[in-house]
Amino acid sequence: MSFTIAIIGRPNVGKSTLFNRLVGQKLALVDDLPGVTRDRREGEARLGDLRFTIIDTAGLDEGARGSLTARMQEQTETAIAQADALFFVIDARIGLTPTDRAFADFARKANKPVLLVANKSEGKHVDAGAMEAFALGLGDPIQISAEHGEGMGELYDALATLMPEPDDEDEDEDDAELSEEEAARRPIRVAIVGRPNAGKSTLINHLLGEERLLTSPEAGTTRDSIAVEINWKGREFRVFDTAGLRRRSRIEEKLEKLSVADALRAVRFAEVVVLMMDSQNRFEEQDLRIADLIEREGRAVVLAVNKWDLMETKGGGAISGLRRDADHWLPQLKGVPIVAVSGLMGEGIDRLMQAIQDAYAIWNRRVPTSALNRWFEQAIQANPPPAVSGRRLKLNYITQTKARPPSFVLFCSRADAVPQSYLRYLTNSMRETFELPGTPVRITLREKANPFAHKRKRPS
DSSP, X not given: OOXXXXXXXXXXXXXXXXXXXXXXXXXXXXXSSTTOOOSOEEEEEEETTXXXXXXEOOOOOOOOTTSHHHHHHHHHHHHHHHOSEEEEEEETTTOOOHHHHHHHHHHHHTOSOEEEEEEOOOSSSOHHXXXXXXXXXXXXXXXXXXXXXXXXXXXXXXXXXXXOOOOHHHHHHHHSOOOHHHHHTSOEEEEEEESTTSSHHHHHHHHHTSOOSOOOSSTTOOOSOEEEEEEETTEEEEEEEOOOOOOGGGOOSHHHHHHHHHHHHHHHHOSEEEEEEETTSOSOHHHHHHHHHHHHHTOEEEEEEEOGGGOSOOSHHHHHHHHHHHHHHOGGGXXXXXXXXXXXXXXXXXXXXXXXXXXXXXXXXXXXXXHHHHHHHHHHHHSOOOEETTEEOOEEEEEEEETTTTEEEEEEXXXXXXXXXXXXXXXXXXXXXXXXXXXXXXXXXXXXXXXXXXXXXXXX
16 A cells, blocks of 8 residues: 655755655756746655655745746645655754745645655754744654754654555565566656657656646746656656756856756666657757757657647658758667657657657667577678778678667678768668667677787797
8 A cells, every 4th residue: 555745844954855865866957046846756765674765845935927937836735745744844954934934834735644844954953943943833843954864763763653554465466476477567757858848847747647847838837856656558667857958068057957956867877768759840950959869868768849839831741851851960869759749739659658668668679699600601792891901801790789779790800990971881881671760779889809829929
Protein backbone atom coordinates (compact mmCIF):
# COMPACT_ATOMS: atom_id res chain seq x y z
CA MET A 1 0.00 0.00 0.00
CA SER A 2 1.47 3.35 -1.04
CA PHE A 3 1.37 6.36 1.25
CA THR A 4 1.72 9.89 -0.16
CA ILE A 5 2.90 13.02 1.64
CA ALA A 6 2.83 16.56 0.23
CA ILE A 7 5.34 19.13 1.50
CA ILE A 8 3.66 22.53 1.74
CA GLY A 9 4.52 25.94 3.12
CA ARG A 10 5.35 29.47 2.05
CA PRO A 11 8.27 30.08 -0.34
CA ASN A 12 11.89 29.61 0.75
CA VAL A 13 11.35 27.61 3.95
CA GLY A 14 13.35 24.62 2.67
CA LYS A 15 10.70 22.35 1.17
CA SER A 16 12.87 21.25 -1.75
CA THR A 17 15.84 20.65 0.56
CA LEU A 18 13.68 18.35 2.68
CA PHE A 19 12.41 16.63 -0.48
CA ASN A 20 15.99 15.97 -1.62
CA ARG A 21 16.91 14.69 1.82
CA LEU A 22 14.04 12.17 1.83
CA VAL A 23 14.54 10.86 -1.71
CA GLY A 24 18.32 10.65 -1.20
CA GLN A 25 19.15 12.61 -4.36
CA LYS A 26 19.37 16.24 -5.40
CA LEU A 27 16.36 16.02 -7.68
CA ALA A 28 14.76 19.38 -6.86
CA LEU A 29 16.53 22.67 -7.49
CA VAL A 30 17.49 24.56 -4.34
CA ASP A 31 18.41 28.24 -4.19
CA ASP A 32 18.14 31.17 -1.79
CA LEU A 33 15.80 32.90 -4.25
CA PRO A 34 12.14 32.41 -3.21
CA GLY A 35 9.81 30.65 -5.61
CA VAL A 36 12.33 28.37 -7.33
CA THR A 37 9.89 25.42 -7.36
CA ARG A 38 6.93 25.96 -9.68
CA ASP A 39 5.60 22.54 -10.73
CA ARG A 40 4.90 19.76 -8.28
CA ARG A 41 7.52 17.02 -8.25
CA GLU A 42 7.09 13.45 -7.00
CA GLY A 43 9.73 11.06 -5.70
CA GLU A 44 10.08 7.77 -3.86
CA ALA A 45 11.16 8.64 -0.32
CA ARG A 46 12.67 6.62 2.48
CA LEU A 47 13.04 7.47 6.15
CA GLY A 48 14.49 4.58 8.10
CA ASP A 49 12.33 1.59 7.19
CA LEU A 50 9.42 3.82 6.11
CA ARG A 51 8.80 4.05 2.38
CA PHE A 52 6.37 6.52 0.85
CA THR A 53 5.77 8.89 -2.04
CA ILE A 54 6.74 12.50 -1.41
CA ILE A 55 5.50 15.52 -3.38
CA ASP A 56 7.45 18.78 -3.47
CA THR A 57 5.21 21.77 -4.17
CA ALA A 58 5.50 25.42 -5.00
CA GLY A 59 5.39 27.80 -2.04
CA LEU A 60 1.87 28.72 -1.06
CA ASP A 61 1.43 32.30 -2.16
CA GLU A 62 -1.42 34.51 -3.28
CA GLY A 63 -1.76 35.71 -6.85
CA ALA A 64 -4.28 37.16 -9.29
CA ARG A 65 -6.63 34.66 -10.91
CA GLY A 66 -5.07 33.19 -14.05
CA SER A 67 -1.58 34.46 -13.20
CA LEU A 68 1.46 32.17 -13.04
CA THR A 69 1.48 32.47 -9.23
CA ALA A 70 -2.18 31.47 -9.02
CA ARG A 71 -1.62 28.45 -11.26
CA MET A 72 1.37 27.45 -9.12
CA GLN A 73 -1.01 27.44 -6.14
CA GLU A 74 -3.46 25.29 -8.10
CA GLN A 75 -0.66 22.75 -8.57
CA THR A 76 -0.12 22.78 -4.81
CA GLU A 77 -3.84 22.29 -4.15
CA THR A 78 -3.82 19.28 -6.50
CA ALA A 79 -0.89 17.79 -4.58
CA ILE A 80 -2.75 18.27 -1.29
CA ALA A 81 -5.81 16.52 -2.71
CA GLN A 82 -3.66 13.53 -3.77
CA ALA A 83 -1.80 13.27 -0.45
CA ASP A 84 -2.61 11.10 2.55
CA ALA A 85 -0.79 13.48 4.92
CA LEU A 86 0.99 16.85 4.84
CA PHE A 87 4.33 18.20 6.01
CA PHE A 88 3.66 21.87 6.81
CA VAL A 89 7.11 23.51 6.83
CA ILE A 90 8.02 26.79 8.50
CA ASP A 91 11.34 28.60 8.93
CA ALA A 92 12.41 28.34 12.59
CA ARG A 93 14.96 31.12 12.23
CA ILE A 94 12.37 33.66 11.16
CA GLY A 95 9.46 32.38 13.22
CA LEU A 96 5.83 32.70 12.24
CA THR A 97 4.76 35.17 9.57
CA PRO A 98 1.24 36.28 8.64
CA THR A 99 1.56 34.09 5.52
CA ASP A 100 2.31 31.06 7.68
CA ARG A 101 -0.81 31.73 9.75
CA ALA A 102 -3.02 32.21 6.70
CA PHE A 103 -1.92 28.99 5.05
CA ALA A 104 -2.04 27.01 8.27
CA ASP A 105 -5.80 27.56 8.05
CA PHE A 106 -5.60 26.36 4.45
CA ALA A 107 -3.79 23.17 5.55
CA ARG A 108 -6.24 22.60 8.38
CA LYS A 109 -9.21 22.78 6.00
CA ALA A 110 -7.66 20.02 3.88
CA ASN A 111 -8.88 17.63 6.60
CA LYS A 112 -5.73 15.51 6.43
CA PRO A 113 -3.12 14.62 9.05
CA VAL A 114 -0.56 17.45 9.28
CA LEU A 115 2.95 17.27 10.71
CA LEU A 116 4.30 20.71 11.59
CA VAL A 117 7.98 20.83 10.59
CA ALA A 118 10.18 23.68 11.91
CA ASN A 119 13.04 23.64 9.43
CA LYS A 120 16.41 25.41 9.70
CA SER A 121 16.53 24.58 13.43
CA GLU A 122 20.30 24.19 13.55
CA GLY A 123 22.10 26.63 15.83
CA LYS A 124 21.42 28.13 19.26
CA HIS A 125 18.84 30.85 18.68
CA VAL A 126 16.03 29.07 16.87
CA ASP A 127 14.02 27.58 19.73
CA ALA A 128 11.95 30.72 20.13
CA GLY A 129 10.94 30.70 16.47
CA ALA A 130 10.03 27.04 16.60
CA MET A 131 7.99 27.47 19.79
CA GLU A 132 5.92 30.18 18.11
CA ALA A 133 4.55 27.44 15.88
CA PHE A 134 2.44 26.12 18.79
CA ALA A 135 0.13 29.04 18.06
CA LEU A 136 -0.88 27.47 14.74
CA GLY A 137 -2.79 24.71 16.49
CA LEU A 138 -1.23 21.98 14.35
CA GLY A 139 0.44 20.08 17.17
CA ASP A 140 4.02 20.04 18.43
CA PRO A 141 6.55 21.39 15.94
CA ILE A 142 9.22 18.89 14.86
CA GLN A 143 12.55 20.71 14.80
CA ILE A 144 14.79 19.61 11.94
CA SER A 145 17.54 20.83 9.66
CA ALA A 146 16.87 19.38 6.21
CA GLU A 147 20.20 20.68 4.97
CA HIS A 148 22.27 19.01 7.70
CA GLY A 149 20.03 16.00 8.38
CA GLU A 150 19.29 16.91 12.00
CA GLY A 151 16.00 15.90 13.62
CA MET A 152 15.23 13.08 11.17
CA GLY A 153 14.71 10.67 14.08
CA GLU A 154 11.95 12.84 15.54
CA LEU A 155 10.37 13.16 12.10
CA TYR A 156 10.49 9.37 11.75
CA ASP A 157 8.72 8.84 15.07
CA ALA A 158 5.93 11.26 14.17
CA LEU A 159 5.48 9.85 10.66
CA ALA A 160 5.45 6.23 11.85
CA THR A 161 2.26 6.91 13.84
CA LEU A 162 0.46 8.04 10.66
CA MET A 163 1.52 5.36 8.19
CA PRO A 164 -0.28 2.02 7.83
CA GLU A 165 1.41 -1.25 8.73
CA PRO A 166 3.57 -2.52 5.84
CA ASP A 167 2.18 -5.38 3.77
CA ASP A 168 4.38 -8.49 3.84
CA GLU A 169 3.52 -9.23 0.22
CA ASP A 170 4.74 -5.78 -0.81
CA GLU A 171 8.04 -6.34 0.98
CA ASP A 172 8.55 -9.68 -0.78
CA GLU A 173 7.80 -8.02 -4.09
CA ASP A 174 10.38 -5.29 -3.45
CA ASP A 175 13.10 -7.86 -2.69
CA ALA A 176 12.38 -10.02 -5.73
CA GLU A 177 14.49 -9.53 -8.83
CA LEU A 178 12.75 -8.48 -12.01
CA SER A 179 12.29 -11.15 -14.65
CA GLU A 180 13.35 -10.47 -18.26
CA GLU A 181 9.71 -10.02 -19.24
CA GLU A 182 9.15 -7.50 -16.44
CA ALA A 183 12.34 -5.65 -17.38
CA ALA A 184 11.08 -5.38 -20.98
CA ARG A 185 7.88 -3.80 -19.69
CA ARG A 186 9.57 -1.14 -17.58
CA PRO A 187 8.92 2.46 -18.64
CA ILE A 188 10.98 3.98 -21.45
CA ARG A 189 12.78 7.05 -20.06
CA VAL A 190 12.19 10.03 -22.34
CA ALA A 191 13.58 13.56 -21.94
CA ILE A 192 11.91 16.45 -23.77
CA VAL A 193 14.51 19.16 -24.47
CA GLY A 194 14.80 22.29 -26.59
CA ARG A 195 15.16 26.02 -26.53
CA PRO A 196 13.00 28.08 -24.15
CA ASN A 197 9.33 28.39 -25.11
CA ALA A 198 9.42 25.58 -27.68
CA GLY A 199 6.24 24.09 -26.14
CA LYS A 200 7.67 21.17 -24.16
CA SER A 201 5.33 21.45 -21.17
CA THR A 202 2.29 21.99 -23.38
CA LEU A 203 3.05 18.79 -25.27
CA ILE A 204 3.38 16.75 -22.07
CA ASN A 205 0.13 18.19 -20.69
CA HIS A 206 -1.65 17.02 -23.84
CA LEU A 207 -0.18 13.54 -23.44
CA LEU A 208 -1.41 13.43 -19.85
CA GLY A 209 -4.80 14.93 -20.64
CA GLU A 210 -4.49 17.44 -17.79
CA GLU A 211 -2.71 20.69 -16.89
CA ARG A 212 -0.05 18.82 -14.94
CA LEU A 213 2.81 21.21 -15.84
CA LEU A 214 2.77 24.98 -15.76
CA THR A 215 2.80 26.69 -19.14
CA SER A 216 3.16 30.35 -20.01
CA PRO A 217 4.03 32.52 -23.03
CA GLU A 218 6.92 33.73 -20.88
CA ALA A 219 10.14 31.82 -21.69
CA GLY A 220 11.74 30.00 -18.78
CA THR A 221 8.57 28.94 -16.94
CA THR A 222 9.94 25.42 -16.34
CA ARG A 223 12.91 25.26 -13.97
CA ASP A 224 13.13 21.75 -12.55
CA SER A 225 13.24 18.60 -14.67
CA ILE A 226 9.84 17.14 -13.77
CA ALA A 227 9.16 13.42 -14.36
CA VAL A 228 5.64 12.20 -15.17
CA GLU A 229 4.32 8.71 -15.91
CA ILE A 230 2.46 8.24 -19.20
CA ASN A 231 0.70 5.16 -20.58
CA TRP A 232 0.30 5.19 -24.35
CA LYS A 233 -1.51 2.24 -25.92
CA GLY A 234 -0.42 -0.06 -23.13
CA ARG A 235 3.25 1.00 -23.12
CA GLU A 236 4.63 2.84 -20.09
CA PHE A 237 6.80 5.95 -20.45
CA ARG A 238 8.58 8.08 -17.85
CA VAL A 239 8.78 11.52 -19.44
CA PHE A 240 11.00 14.34 -18.17
CA ASP A 241 10.04 17.93 -18.86
CA THR A 242 13.15 20.12 -18.79
CA ALA A 243 14.08 23.78 -18.67
CA GLY A 244 14.78 25.50 -21.99
CA LEU A 245 18.43 25.42 -23.05
CA ARG A 246 19.90 28.73 -24.16
CA ARG A 247 23.40 29.46 -25.39
CA ARG A 248 25.91 29.44 -22.56
CA SER A 249 26.93 33.06 -23.23
CA ARG A 250 23.36 34.19 -22.49
CA ILE A 251 23.06 32.33 -19.18
CA GLU A 252 23.84 34.79 -16.42
CA GLU A 253 21.66 34.01 -13.41
CA LYS A 254 22.72 31.27 -11.01
CA LEU A 255 19.21 29.79 -11.00
CA GLU A 256 19.18 29.38 -14.78
CA LYS A 257 22.58 27.69 -14.60
CA LEU A 258 21.11 25.22 -12.10
CA SER A 259 18.09 24.63 -14.36
CA VAL A 260 20.32 23.95 -17.37
CA ALA A 261 22.49 21.55 -15.36
CA ASP A 262 19.30 19.76 -14.26
CA ALA A 263 18.17 19.46 -17.89
CA LEU A 264 21.54 18.02 -18.92
CA ARG A 265 21.26 15.43 -16.14
CA ALA A 266 17.85 14.45 -17.53
CA VAL A 267 19.43 13.91 -20.96
CA ARG A 268 22.11 11.63 -19.46
CA PHE A 269 19.46 9.69 -17.52
CA ALA A 270 17.12 9.30 -20.52
CA GLU A 271 17.06 6.53 -23.09
CA VAL A 272 15.28 8.54 -25.79
CA VAL A 273 15.58 12.32 -26.12
CA VAL A 274 12.96 14.34 -28.00
CA LEU A 275 14.44 17.57 -29.33
CA MET A 276 11.60 20.06 -29.77
CA MET A 277 11.93 22.91 -32.23
CA ASP A 278 9.64 25.79 -33.06
CA SER A 279 8.23 25.35 -36.59
CA GLN A 280 8.68 29.09 -37.18
CA ASN A 281 12.38 29.03 -36.19
CA ARG A 282 13.69 25.52 -36.72
CA PHE A 283 17.26 24.27 -37.00
CA GLU A 284 18.70 27.35 -35.39
CA GLU A 285 22.25 27.25 -34.03
CA GLN A 286 21.16 26.31 -30.51
CA ASP A 287 18.99 23.47 -31.86
CA LEU A 288 22.06 22.06 -33.62
CA ARG A 289 24.15 22.40 -30.47
CA ILE A 290 21.56 20.51 -28.43
CA ALA A 291 21.34 17.76 -31.06
CA ASP A 292 25.12 17.42 -31.04
CA LEU A 293 25.07 17.14 -27.25
CA ILE A 294 22.47 14.35 -27.40
CA GLU A 295 24.55 12.48 -29.98
CA ARG A 296 27.70 12.78 -27.87
CA GLU A 297 25.79 11.38 -24.89
CA GLY A 298 24.77 8.41 -27.05
CA ARG A 299 21.01 8.72 -26.64
CA ALA A 300 18.33 7.79 -29.15
CA VAL A 301 16.95 10.95 -30.79
CA VAL A 302 13.59 12.05 -32.16
CA LEU A 303 13.05 15.52 -33.63
CA ALA A 304 9.66 17.10 -32.94
CA VAL A 305 8.78 20.26 -34.87
CA ASN A 306 6.14 21.90 -32.68
CA LYS A 307 3.47 24.52 -33.37
CA TRP A 308 2.77 22.93 -36.74
CA ASP A 309 -0.78 24.29 -36.53
CA LEU A 310 0.70 27.74 -37.22
CA MET A 311 2.28 26.69 -40.52
CA GLU A 312 0.57 27.95 -43.65
CA THR A 313 1.81 25.03 -45.77
CA LYS A 314 1.39 21.60 -44.19
CA GLY A 315 1.36 19.18 -47.12
CA GLY A 316 3.73 16.37 -48.02
CA GLY A 317 6.12 18.87 -49.54
CA ALA A 318 6.57 20.60 -46.19
CA ILE A 319 7.27 17.29 -44.44
CA SER A 320 9.77 16.32 -47.15
CA GLY A 321 11.43 19.70 -46.61
CA LEU A 322 11.82 18.88 -42.92
CA ARG A 323 13.47 15.57 -43.84
CA ARG A 324 15.94 17.27 -46.18
CA ASP A 325 16.73 19.96 -43.60
CA ALA A 326 17.35 17.36 -40.88
CA ASP A 327 19.76 15.33 -43.03
CA HIS A 328 21.55 18.51 -44.13
CA TRP A 329 21.99 20.10 -40.70
CA LEU A 330 22.49 16.89 -38.70
CA PRO A 331 24.69 14.58 -40.79
CA GLN A 332 25.91 12.86 -37.61
CA LEU A 333 22.31 11.68 -37.06
CA LYS A 334 21.46 10.82 -40.66
CA GLY A 335 17.93 9.47 -40.94
CA VAL A 336 16.85 10.75 -37.51
CA PRO A 337 13.04 10.50 -37.19
CA ILE A 338 11.31 13.86 -37.49
CA VAL A 339 7.66 14.45 -36.60
CA ALA A 340 5.51 17.55 -37.08
CA VAL A 341 3.35 18.09 -33.98
CA SER A 342 1.15 20.61 -32.25
CA GLY A 343 1.28 20.22 -28.50
CA LEU A 344 -1.60 22.67 -28.12
CA MET A 345 -3.95 21.05 -30.64
CA GLY A 346 -2.77 17.45 -30.22
CA GLU A 347 -1.71 17.00 -33.85
CA GLY A 348 0.90 14.34 -34.56
CA ILE A 349 1.00 12.97 -31.00
CA ASP A 350 0.44 9.34 -32.04
CA ARG A 351 3.18 9.60 -34.67
CA LEU A 352 5.55 11.08 -32.09
CA MET A 353 4.95 8.33 -29.52
CA GLN A 354 5.41 5.66 -32.19
CA ALA A 355 8.64 7.33 -33.31
CA ILE A 356 9.91 7.25 -29.71
CA GLN A 357 9.22 3.50 -29.48
CA ASP A 358 10.88 2.86 -32.85
CA ALA A 359 13.94 4.93 -31.89
CA TYR A 360 14.18 3.02 -28.59
CA ALA A 361 14.08 -0.32 -30.44
CA ILE A 362 16.85 0.77 -32.85
CA TRP A 363 18.94 2.07 -29.94
CA ASN A 364 18.75 -1.40 -28.35
CA ARG A 365 19.46 -3.31 -31.58
CA ARG A 366 22.17 -5.95 -31.88
CA VAL A 367 23.43 -6.94 -35.32
CA PRO A 368 24.01 -10.68 -35.90
CA THR A 369 27.73 -11.44 -36.18
CA SER A 370 27.41 -13.30 -39.49
CA ALA A 371 25.50 -10.42 -41.10
CA LEU A 372 28.01 -7.93 -39.71
CA ASN A 373 30.95 -9.86 -41.23
CA ARG A 374 29.27 -10.10 -44.64
CA TRP A 375 28.58 -6.37 -44.64
CA PHE A 376 32.16 -5.58 -43.55
CA GLU A 377 33.69 -7.55 -46.43
CA GLN A 378 31.38 -5.96 -48.97
CA ALA A 379 31.96 -2.44 -47.61
CA ILE A 380 35.76 -2.83 -47.85
CA GLN A 381 35.55 -4.30 -51.36
CA ALA A 382 33.28 -1.47 -52.54
CA ASN A 383 35.52 1.22 -51.04
CA PRO A 384 38.94 -0.01 -49.83
CA PRO A 385 40.64 1.97 -47.07
CA PRO A 386 43.10 4.57 -48.39
CA ALA A 387 46.86 4.29 -48.28
CA VAL A 388 48.49 6.50 -45.65
CA SER A 389 52.16 7.53 -46.06
CA GLY A 390 52.45 5.05 -48.90
CA ARG A 391 51.24 2.13 -46.82
CA ARG A 392 47.81 0.59 -47.23
CA LEU A 393 45.72 0.19 -44.08
CA LYS A 394 44.66 -3.31 -43.17
CA LEU A 395 41.23 -3.69 -41.59
CA ASN A 396 40.91 -7.15 -40.05
CA TYR A 397 37.41 -7.57 -38.65
CA ILE A 398 34.63 -5.82 -36.71
CA THR A 399 32.46 -6.94 -33.79
CA GLN A 400 29.59 -5.41 -31.83
CA THR A 401 30.46 -4.93 -28.17
CA LYS A 402 27.15 -3.55 -26.90
CA ALA A 403 23.87 -1.84 -27.73
CA ARG A 404 22.36 1.32 -26.20
CA PRO A 405 23.70 2.82 -28.50
CA PRO A 406 25.00 0.24 -31.03
CA SER A 407 28.76 0.14 -30.44
CA PHE A 408 31.40 -1.71 -32.45
CA VAL A 409 35.14 -2.40 -32.27
CA LEU A 410 37.10 -2.40 -35.52
CA PHE A 411 40.43 -4.25 -35.39
CA CYS A 412 43.03 -2.87 -37.77
CA SER A 413 46.76 -2.51 -38.34
CA ARG A 414 47.25 1.21 -37.56
CA ALA A 415 44.38 2.68 -35.58
CA ASP A 416 45.78 6.22 -35.45
CA ALA A 417 46.09 6.36 -39.26
CA VAL A 418 42.45 5.56 -40.19
CA PRO A 419 40.88 8.82 -41.55
CA GLN A 420 37.68 10.12 -39.99
CA SER A 421 36.17 10.31 -43.47
CA TYR A 422 36.53 6.55 -43.86
CA LEU A 423 34.91 5.95 -40.46
CA ARG A 424 31.97 8.14 -41.57
CA TYR A 425 31.70 6.02 -44.71
CA LEU A 426 31.53 2.84 -42.64
CA THR A 427 29.03 4.39 -40.21
CA ASN A 428 26.67 5.58 -42.95
CA SER A 429 26.94 2.26 -44.77
CA MET A 430 26.13 0.42 -41.54
CA ARG A 431 23.13 2.68 -40.86
CA GLU A 432 21.72 1.95 -44.32
CA THR A 433 22.41 -1.81 -44.31
CA PHE A 434 21.16 -2.59 -40.82
CA GLU A 435 18.45 0.07 -40.63
CA LEU A 436 19.94 2.17 -37.84
CA PRO A 437 18.59 5.61 -38.82
CA GLY A 438 19.17 8.52 -36.46
CA THR A 439 20.64 6.63 -33.52
CA PRO A 440 24.27 7.31 -32.54
CA VAL A 441 26.63 4.61 -33.83
CA ARG A 442 29.99 4.14 -32.12
CA ILE A 443 33.00 2.60 -33.93
CA THR A 444 36.12 2.24 -31.80
CA LEU A 445 39.44 1.42 -33.47
CA ARG A 446 41.74 -1.14 -31.91
CA GLU A 447 45.04 -2.47 -33.20
CA LYS A 448 45.22 -6.22 -33.51
CA ALA A 449 47.98 -7.70 -31.38
CA ASN A 450 51.08 -8.70 -33.35
CA PRO A 451 51.88 -12.36 -32.47
CA PHE A 452 55.52 -11.86 -33.49
CA ALA A 453 56.10 -8.68 -31.50
CA HIS A 454 58.02 -10.54 -28.78
CA LYS A 455 60.41 -12.11 -31.32
CA ARG A 456 62.62 -9.12 -31.79
CA LYS A 457 65.71 -9.47 -33.97
CA ARG A 458 68.77 -9.79 -31.80
CA PRO A 459 71.77 -7.63 -32.68
CA SER A 460 74.64 -9.58 -34.26
